[in-house]
Amino acid sequence: xxxxxxxxxxxxxxxxxxxxxxxxxxxxxxxxxxxxxxxxxxxxxxxxxxxxxxxxxxxxxxxxxxxxxxxxxxxxxxxxxxxxxxxxxxxxxxxxxxxxxxxxxxxxxxxxxxxxxxxxxxxxxxxxxxxxxxxxxxxxxxxxxxxxxxxxxxxxxxxxxxxxxxxxxxxxxxxxxxxxxxxxxxxxxxxxxxxxxxxxxxxxxxxxxxxxxxxxxxxxxxxxxxxxxxxxxxxxxxxxxxxxxxxxxxxxxxxxxxxxxxxxxxxxxxxxxxxxxxxxxxxxxxxxxxxxxxxxxxxxxxxxxxxxxxxxxxxxxxxxxxxxxxxxxxxxxxxxxxxxxxxxxxxxxxxxxxxxxxxxxx
Amino acid sequence: xxxxxxxxxxxxxxxxxxxxxxxxxxxxxxxxxxxxxxxxxxxxxxxxxxxxxxxxxxxxxxxxxxxxxxxxxxxxxxxxxxxxxxxxxxxxxxxxxxxxxxxxxxxxxxxxxxxxxxxxxxxxxxxxxxxxxxxxxxxxxxxxxxxxxxxxxxxxxxxxxxxxxxxxxxxxxxxxxxxxxxxxxxxxxxxxxxxxxxxxxxxxxxxxxxxxxxxxxxxxxxxxxxxxxxxxxxxxxxxxxxxxxxxxxxxxxxxxxxxxxxxxxxxxxxxxxxxxxxxxxxxxxxxxxxxxxxxxxxxxxxxxxxxxxxxxxxxxxxxxxxxxxxxxxxxxxxxxxxxxxxxxxxxxxxxxxxxxxxxxxxxxxxxxxxxxxxxxxxxxxxxxxxxxxxxxxxxxxxxxxxxxxxxxxxxxxxxxxxxxxxxxxxxxxxxxxxxxxxxxxxxxxxxxxxxxxxxxxxxxxxxxxxxx
Numbered sequence: 001x002x003x004x005x006x007x008x009x010x011x012x013x014x015x016x017x018x019x020x021x022x023x024x025x026x027x028x029x030x031x032x033x034x035x036x037x038x039x040x041x042x043x044x045x046x047x048x049x050x051x052x053x054x055x056x057x058x059x060x061x062x063x064x065x066x067x068x069x070x071x072x073x074x075x076x077x078x079x080x081x082x083x084x085x086x087x088x089x090x091x092x093x094x095x096x097x098x099x100x101x102x103x104x105x106x107x108x109x110x111x112x113x114x115x116x117x118x119x120x121x122x123x124x125x126x127x128x129x130x131x132x133x134x135x136x137x138x139x140x141x142x143x144x145x146x147x148x149x150x151x152x153x154x155x156x157x158x159x160x161x162x163x164x165x166x167x168x169x170x171x172x173x174x175x176x177x178x179x180x181x182x183x184x185x186x187x188x189x190x191x192x193x194x195x196x197x198x199x200x201x202x203x204x205x206x207x208x209x210x211x212x213x214x215x216x217x218x219x220x221x222x223x224x225x226x227x228x229x230x231x232x233x234x235x236x237x238x239x240x241x242x243x244x245x246x247x248x249x250x251x252x253x254x255x256x257x258x259x260x261x262x263x264x265x266x267x268x269x270x271x272x273x274x275x276x277x278x279x280x281x282x283x284x285x286x287x288x289x290x291x292x293x294x295x296x297x298x299x300x301x302x303x304x305x306x307x308x309x310x311x312x313x314x315x316x317x318x319x320x321x322x323x324x325x326x327x328x329x330x331x332x333x334x335x336x337x338x339x340x341x342x343x344x345x346x347x348x349x350x351x352x353x354x355x356x357x358x359x360x361x362x
Numbered sequence: 363x364x365x366x367x368x369x370x371x372x373x374x375x376x377x378x379x380x381x382x383x384x385x386x387x388x389x390x391x392x393x394x395x396x397x398x399x400x401x402x403x404x405x406x407x408x409x410x411x412x413x414x415x416x417x418x419x420x421x422x423x424x425x426x427x428x429x430x431x432x433x434x435x436x437x438x439x440x441x442x443x444x445x446x447x448x449x450x451x452x453x454x455x456x457x458x459x460x461x462x463x464x465x466x467x468x469x470x471x472x473x474x475x476x477x478x479x480x481x482x483x484x485x486x487x488x489x490x491x492x493x494x495x496x497x498x499x500x501x502x503x504x505x506x507x508x509x510x511x512x513x514x515x516x517x518x519x520x521x522x523x524x525x526x527x528x529x530x531x532x533x534x535x536x537x538x539x540x541x542x543x544x545x546x547x548x549x550x551x552x553x554x555x556x557x558x559x560x561x562x563x564x565x566x567x568x569x570x571x572x573x574x575x576x577x578x579x580x581x582x583x584x585x586x587x588x589x590x591x592x593x594x595x596x597x598x599x600x601x602x603x604x605x606x607x608x609x610x611x612x613x614x615x616x617x618x619x620x621x622x623x624x625x626x627x628x629x630x631x632x633x634x635x636x637x638x639x640x641x642x643x644x645x646x647x648x649x650x651x652x653x654x655x656x657x658x659x660x661x662x663x664x665x666x667x668x669x670x671x672x673x674x675x676x677x678x679x680x681x682x683x684x685x686x687x688x689x690x691x692x693x694x695x696x697x698x699x700x701x702x703x704x705x706x707x708x709x710x711x712x713x714x715x716x717x718x719x720x721x722x723x724x725x726x727x728x729x730x731x732x733x734x735x736x737x738x739x740x741x742x743x744x745x746x747x748x749x750x751x752x753x754x755x756x757x758x759x760x761x762x763x764x765x766x767x768x769x770x771x772x773x774x775x776x777x778x779x780x781x782x783x784x785x786x787x788x789x790x791x792x793x794x795x796x797x798x799x800x801x802x803x804x805x806x807x808x809x810x811x812x813x814x815x816x817x818x819x820x821x822x823x824x825x826x827x828x829x830x
Contacts, residue, residue: 167573
């Protein structure tokens with residue numbers, strides 16, 4: 001990442017955005033399959049691209065802030081894993097997809113759902129366990145789906161979505177429909193055995209799957225270098241001949257460019273592709289995590305220097321593509337939308353007791 | 363000393379085989395390692411190698427002979443200077459004739475030792491007792507004798523012809539034709555797109571299967587045995603069984619996990635576990651465990667069509683057992699319905715899968731003692747057809763469950779609990795469970811026999827509850 005960044009005219013942005021201690025040894029034994037040389041290639045965003053990215057990332061941020069608030073009020077139960085800080089990853093990746101493509105992820109899934117176009121009301125109502133939630137209140141934060149939007153969960157078992165996403169891509173391959181599956185997982189899940197079982201089959205059968213490793217530096221409370229012998233996750237497919245690259249996951253332009261390359265690769269029948277997104281979550285692992293395993297300064301540094309939304313905002317202002325007032329208006333509009341979602345999720349009734357026994361079997 | 367070449371066992375469960383071909387003729391010189399003959403079972407074709415040097419003095423079993431019992435002398439090898447005329451020729455013993463089905467030659471050729479050191483008769487399954495004809499079959503329907511192996515294959519082939527979304531994946535299902543030859547011929551008919559060899563990667567391919575099912579395909583995932591499915595049990599339970607509920611009914615998972623379950627013979631603790639109770643615990647799954655070939659066919663076809671995840675528990679020892687299968691274009695058996703395999707009035711025996719072997723044998727013996735047992739073949743473990751059991755217990759007042767699995771929290775335990783809750787007033791005696799012993803399966807032949815339930819255990823339990 002750091003190395004690749006030097007080759008690019010936008011290297012400063014990219015280099016700065018790289019999360020702390022991006023592995024410096026990345027340059028050493030690079031497999032020919034790796035495409036790090038392209039990792040720094042950042043798409044030029046038009047005004048519309050920037051404004052669209054700004055709005056979509058802000059939607060996720062405001063939604064998550066609202067969810068955190070509702071959790072604090074006791075309206076959301078159980079586990080609640082917020083995506084704040086990582087918004088550029090899903091927003092950039094989603095831009096590479098077509099209708100009919102599929103997305104699957106783990107438990108930190110609210111951002112993915114909004115990026116897929118799912119209604120914030122339905123997502124929030126699921127968080128509060130209400131009948132208008134995407135799973136009728138039976139799934140909760142970690143288990144939501146929308147076939148209509150191509151979102152296949154929302155899975156609570158760390159790493160399980162990697163085999164499942166490979167299976168979704170298998171179905172695309174079987175049907176020859178030209179679809180691809182974005183399979184998201186974290187740096188923690190990347191150490192699960194089934195990830196490599198899936199890598200093997202995906203490459204063996206040339207399945208159209210893009211593995212997106214969201215490396216936010218901590219698997220719950222365990223820093224990457226305490227859990228991973230190889231901390232460059234883009235290399236994790238090397239022994240299966242799966243190409244991989246590290247991407248500045250805080251820069252939505254870099255994500256979108258890498259996403260477009262990876263999706264094109266998979267869609268054209270060349271098989272799976274790995275994108276390691278260097279990103280950062282500002283909040284704890286879940287709402288109950290005080291995040292004592294990292295310093296406040298580390299978090300603050302990321303927020304002030306690398307925030308994905310601020311980056312877009314600054315560019316919009318610099319290029320005079322938007323005024324402060326215009327951006328404030330967008331923010332106000334999004335806040336209203338999320339307040340409406342929260343109101344709906346608070347007022348919507350709980351599921352009827354008769355729902356207890358429905359949907360066990362078809 | 364002339365050396366006898368004996369009919370080898372190709373697997374611990376093999377009782378007999380066919381002598382397909384002699385590759386050496388009488389008078390030929392043979393060296394250790396020479397392939398002298400080919401033998402076949404309904405599972406595989408294998409080469410018989412000589413392990414002694416000399417001259418093939420006499421062929422005792424001509425090629426083409428069917429059903430040659432394991433350990434029957436098939437030829438004699440003479441050392442230098444020995445004469446074939448000196449050999450006293452034992453008459454080849456044929457096993458009890460059982461209708462054998464045509465077997466396609468397998469591409470597999472594995473060397474097997476010509477002179478097995480261990481006599482395998484101790485593990486032979488008891489002869490299969492008479493079973494009532496299948497219910498719900500139109501009168502006048504023709505029946506053909508099929509092994510469970512063939513019935514399962516036909517079920518898959520018929521459903522794959524019917525629905526392009528059905529495919530089979532698993533270890534050795536395609537080119538090898540199935541580790542137990544259940545998928546024989548499927549690759550040839552349906553091609554590599556729909557009959558897919560996977561790497562040895564149970565957790566991964568179970569997840570891939572479930573993902574494909576979530577996308578609307580209808581995978582049949584074969585586990586070489588259900589023992590290996592423990593590696594995949596997270597995907598089976600957390601992903602396959604629960605996602606429909608967790609998605610509020612949005613995401614379906616029409617998938618069949620199938621393969622041999624329970625003890626085979628002499629494969630010890632890690633390869634002998636019965637998972638009936640494990641999977642029957644899980645809401646969101648259906649669990650099927652057939653005993654007859656007809657049920658195997660009809661239930662597997664129903665399972666493939668079912669929109670839910672199905673655990674289809676087969677049994678290696680039953681694979682080669684033949685029984686009548688109705689000759690119908692589309693024979694299905696409903697999931698969730700037990701059947702009365704033998705009517706009786708004195709005691710209800712509840713079993714499924716290979717447990718039926720013990721129950722039916724015991725019923726025959728009990729009949730000689732004047733005790734008429736009603737034998738229920740559960741066929742489906744979940745949903746449990748407790749109504750059929752209760753109806754029988756209302757008549758008999760007594761019940762014994764039979765399973766090879768362990769006692770604690772077994773399927774029998776569940777049946778006992780439900781009978782106590784729902785039919786207590788009809789019971790004239792405590793409900794007894796005949797189960798496998800509460801130990802990991804031992805390897806030694808005598809200990810293995812002790813660890814499994816026996817016909818005598820069932821007889822004893824039935825006599826205890828009938829006080830006779």
